Amino acid sequence: MPATKSATKSAEKSAETSMAQALNAALADALAEDPRVVVFGEDVGPLGGVFRVTDGLTAKFGEDRCFDTPLAESGIVGLAVGMAMNGLRPVVEMQFDAFAYPAFEQIVSHVAKMRNRTRGTIGLPMVIRVPYGGGIGGVEHHCDSSEAYYAHTPGLTVVAPATVADAYALLREAIEHPDPVVFLEPKRLYWAKEEVRLPARGEPFGRAAVRRAGADATLIAYGPTVPVALAAAQEAVAEGWDLEVVDLRTLVPFDDATVTASVMKTGRAVVVSEAQGFAGVAAEIAARVGERCFHALEAPVRRVTGLDIPYPPPKLEHHHLPSVDRVLDAVADLQWEDA
Amino acid sequence: MAAKKPGADLLPDREPLRFIDADGRPVKPGKSGGAAMPAPERLLDAHRALVVGRRFDRQATSLVKQGRLAVYPSAHGQEASEVGAILGLRDTDWIFPTYRDSVALVTRGIDPVEVLTLLRGDWHCGYDPVAHRTAPQCTPLATQAPHAVGVGHAARLKGEDTVVLAFLGDGATSEGDFHEAMNFAAVFKSPVIFFVQNNKYAISVPLARQTAAPSLAHKAVGYGMPGVSVDGNDVAAVMAAVTRAADRARKGKGPTLIEAHTYRIEAHTNADDATRYRADDEVAEWRRRDPVDRLTAYLREAGLLDDARAAAVAEEAERVAADLRDRIDDQRPPAPAELFAHVYAEPTAQLREQAALIAEEV
Ligand SMILES: Cc1ncc(C[n+]2csc(CCOP(=O)(O)OP(=O)(O)O)c2C)c(N)n1
Ligand SMILES: [Mg+2]
Numbered sequence: 001m002p003a004t005k006s007a008t009k010s011a012e013k014s015a016e017t018s019m020a021q022a023l024n025a026a027l028a029d030a031l032a033e034d035p036r037v038v039v040f041g042e043d044v045g046p047l048g049g050v051f052r053v054t055d056g057l058t059a060k061f062g063e064d065r066c067f068d069t070p071l072a073e074s075g076i077v078g079l080a081v082g083m084a085m086n087g088l089r090p091v092v093e094m095q096f097d098a099f100a101y102p103a104f105e106q107i108v109s110h111v112a113k114m115r116n117r118t119r120g121t122i123g124l125p126m127v128i129r130v131p132y133g134g135g136i137g138g139v140e141h142h143c144d145s146s147e148a149y150y151a152h153t154p155g156l157t158v159v160a161p162a163t164v165a166d167a168y169a170l171l172r173e174a175i176e177h178p179d180p181v182v183f184l185e186p187k188r189l190y191w192a193k194e195e196v197r198l199p200a201r202g203e204p205f206g207r208a209a210v211r212r213a214g215a216d217a218t219l220i221a222y223g224p225t226v227p228v229a230l231a232a233a234q235e236a237v238a239e240g241w242d243l244e245v246v247d248l249r250t251l252v253p254f255d256d257a258t259v260t261a262s263v264m265k266t267g268r269a270v271v272v273s274e275a276q277g278f279a280g281v282a283a284e285i286a287a288r289v290g291e292r293c294f295h296a297l298e299a300p301v302r303r304v305t306g307l308d309i310p311y312p313p314p315k316l317e318h319h320h321l322p323s324v325d326r327v328l329d330a331v332a333d334l335q336w337e338d339a
Numbered sequence: 340m341a342a343k344k345p346g347a348d349l350l351p352d353r354e355p356l357r358f359i360d361a362d363g364r365p366v367k368p369g370k371s372g373g374a375a376m377p378a379p380e381r382l383l384d385a386h387r388a389l390v391v392g393r394r395f396d397r398q399a400t401s402l403v404k405q406g407r408l409a410v411y412p413s414a415h416g417q418e419a420s421e422v423g424a425i426l427g428l429r430d431t432d433w434i435f436p437t438y439r440d441s442v443a444l445v446t447r448g449i450d451p452v453e454v455l456t457l458l459r460g461d462w463h464c465g466y467d468p469v470a471h472r473t474a475p476q477c478t479p480l481a482t483q484a485p486h487a488v489g490v491g492h493a494a495r496l497k498g499e500d501t502v503v504l505a506f507l508g509d510g511a512t513s514e515g516d517f518h519e520a521m522n523f524a525a526v527f528k529s530p531v532i533f534f535v536q537n538n539k540y541a542i543s544v545p546l547a548r549q550t551a552a553p554s555l556a557h558k559a560v561g562y563g564m565p566g567v568s569v570d571g572n573d574v575a576a577v578m579a580a581v582t583r584a585a586d587r588a589r590k591g592k593g594p595t596l597i598e599a600h601t602y603r604i605e606a607h608t609n610a611d612d613a614t615r616y617r618a619d620d621e622v623a624e625w626r627r628r629d630p631v632d633r634l635t636a637y638l639r640e641a642g643l644l645d646d647a648r649a650a651a652v653a654e655e656a657e658r659v660a661a662d663l664r665d666r667i668d669d670q671r672p673p674a675p676a677e678l679f680a681h682v683y684a685e686p687t688a689q690l691r692e693q694a695a696l697i698a699e700e701v
Contacts, residue, residue: 005645038496064496070526075485075519083488085474086433087497090489102515109479110486117463117475119673120681178684206687253687 002138016195020169023053023129024183024331025198026171027091031061034089037175039066041093050095051091051131051190063271065196069315077103077128081110084124084180091175097132098141105147111180112155128173129180132160133224133274135321137314143187146277146309150182151251151284157205158251160184162226164194166209166249169202177205186224210262214244217268217331219258220285222248225272225322232272232327241331251281259285260292267298272322277305299335351568352557355600361628374579379643382427386638387652388422389631392442392449394656395451398663399441399458403609407667409460414442416572416604419630420536422446423577423599428504433490435474435483435505440538443506447473451663452670461672480511484520484533491529491588498678499552502585504532510541512558513549521596523604525562530588532581536571538603543616561597566651571599572630575637581623602628 017025028233039057041049045068048055057066069076073094079092094100102105107128115123134143151158157179161167165186174181203209211226212233221229226247233243244262248255263269269289273282286301304322312320357375358368360626377385396415402408414421418504428434446452450467456465457476465473477483487505495502511517512535524531535555539546552558559566565587569580602625606613608612613622638644660696679686681692686694 070519070522072522074516074520078482078485078516078520079489079492079523082486082503083493084490085486085502086490086493088493105479105482106485106516109482112464114475115683116681118465118468118681119462119677121467121469121698123684157683183502211676254689256688286400 003188004133011265015165015338016193017198018193019161019164019185020053020190021147022164022168022196022198023171024055024057025055026168026175028055028060029199030091030172030175031057031065036087036089036093037065038083038088039091039093040069040301042069042071042091042095043253044068049093053129054093055184057137073099073101073152074106077106077111078169079127080108080126081124083115085114085122085127086201089125089175091127091129092268093129095131096142096148097130097144100128100130102145103273107150107156107182108153112153115179123178124180125178127171127177129183130186131187131190132184133186133188134311134317135224135274136316138187139314140311143317145273145306147184147275148280148284151281153195155180156252157181158184159205159249159327162186162189162221162223162247164192165196165200166241167200169198170205170249172199172201173205174219184223188224189227190226192227197309203249205250206255208249209246209247209256210258212245214266215240216242216266217270217334218244218259218262218266219248219270219272219327219331220246220248220289221272222251222281224274228322228324228327229272232324232331235324236331237327242329249321254288256288256292259289263289263293264296267296268331269293269297270302270304270327270330270334272304272327274306274322276308278308278337280305297307302330302333304330340516343589346560346563349560349563349565351517351554351559351566353596355568355570356576357570357573358453358579359573359633359637361572361642363633365637374576374583377575377578377582377613378640381578382575382634382638383643383648384632385422385426385578388426388446388506389574390417390652391417391656391659392422392445392629394660395663396442397443398560398660400605400609402455402664402667406436406554408455408458410608410610411441411458412438412608414439415606416535416630417538417601418442419574419634420534420571420577420599421459423574424504424506424534424581424648427578427581428573429504431472432501432585433472433474433487433503435487435503436476437480437483437506437508437511438476438478439508440476440506444473444476447471449473451659453665455576455667456664456670459667459670461670481507481514481516485523488520488524488527488529491524491531492527495527500530500589502530502532502588504581506533507533507535508541509535509537509539509546509555510549511535512555519592519632521558524594525564528591528593530591531594532584532588533594534581535596535598536601537598537602540603540607540617542607542611545616554598556596556598564594564596565603567595567597569597569599571601572628572629572633574634601630661685663693
């Protein structure tokens, strides 16, 4: 059974704020505090976005601050580039992960490179929000995990919150950041609730969080797979394994220090990522851990990822998504002495 | 009388706007749609910029042949469009140039050595874009057009009267970003001028392969903005059309598409062989319409340009070329450490590691 179920269940008990509401609050607070912040995209105005993350912002801040654009993603991101060049702090929404691809050229050739091309003269403080990932029963083109494309592009900062509090804190940080941020919002966590007090500010970019301390092995996860890893760690207790769970929070900058320290301590690592595995972020993490922790490792670093297939139709997506069982199988594989 | 078809007022005139014909004779004032012939002193400024721009362009082409520049996309034949676009704007307006528009940058007052930093291979942009209100020269076709709209839209939100001009080629009008930028600008009534230099080719591909539209200026109508057709080899007409579009934009009336009819006399770049796709007599015909000779003849005939001034301008152009020759080789690419300095405002831990590695190697 997918771990999100149990994560959602435990959250329901203290139901307070959903991730979507926390993101909405972060946008509202940023708009209120900084007149340079502008929010735009497709259906983000009166409708409030298809996931309601921009709900009420146009009514509260007016059409100049939160507005609908024509339906064209390259134009949206390109417009943001120009507005950032001229002193504003645009926050744009891509309606779904796969619909950010029309903007890919703008992101790779301009957003990521402007500071470098101009020898530091023009930075682009802008945020590209991308509802991303699967697990919501979405039909094709609505469930992609596109983080590797962005993380592979120097100049981009890539963020993926996994908790409600972090969703707020990281989005505020992203909007204040001097460089462009691709902000990946795990769709299946939009409705996950937590008891949080907002405004909550957290650690800066580049600091991973140890969500559960453990001694026997490290589960490294980010975004939608953090609840999966936590659920796996919970179930592992019964097997006699004490697992540490590291939530990366930001893929770029990458926190080698926290990851390395954890694996040096536990001697075993499993990377859990929803994206297809080949040439993905999980592969990069496994390689980095191998390079840095080789002598402390008791077993090869394992990856539990999505399959190397186009995202499956809703009725088959559970085969694709990393499950608690798959994570536990990988943990069991880590060459325990008594096995 | 039948009602005019909707959008008819946005259509370009049948003939491109022209004040001075190919032989340098003043054209009878026709349908100029409110565009006014620039005053004599502005024409003399334009003459100076044309002569200097032409000389700069020839010098850059020589530098490539001498192996002192990696590549140079020449604007020979297009100088009136390059110069007219700049002189039609205010210094506080922004421009978004392409690789083709080095002459425009020199006209803006940017140091020619800094203009050529990109093509010498020292860095991707050699000048300060903010100080000159000139974006880095853009190579991915039409991708700079949405940026121009963004700068314009931000200016409007901030209550500034900045106008933004995006340079584009005829080939670039086929790209998706051209469409998206035009549409955004029209919907937002952004203070933007889309300045298309129709030089008839995109590398080897002729205009007929880019579009079946009656003209590129006609494309404006589909977005709800005026399309203006102008003789791109008549600097007076280009200046007038740009000034008129800029005035319109400054009044909050939105964007304009200007199609400047011109011709690329040189090959696409020094690396291209234009004889493979176009006939010599076509080139010869366009040489006859040379933009520099045309204005010079007009000014001579009008008694505005005497020998002394012509000589002074020629001398200035030679000085610019000599100074470029003298200083271009003194340029040094930044130290390798700078490769890591501007990827982010603060280098990541990983970049610091790699910088240390490179520092050891050098
Ligand atoms: C997106 C993109 N595709 C292809 C190229 C390669 N390319 C460089 S210039 C050029 C021709 C452009 O023609 P046009 O827009 O008419 O401008 P001109 O070179 O004639 O000034 C091409 C195909 C490019 N720079 N960008
Ligand atoms: Mg062309």
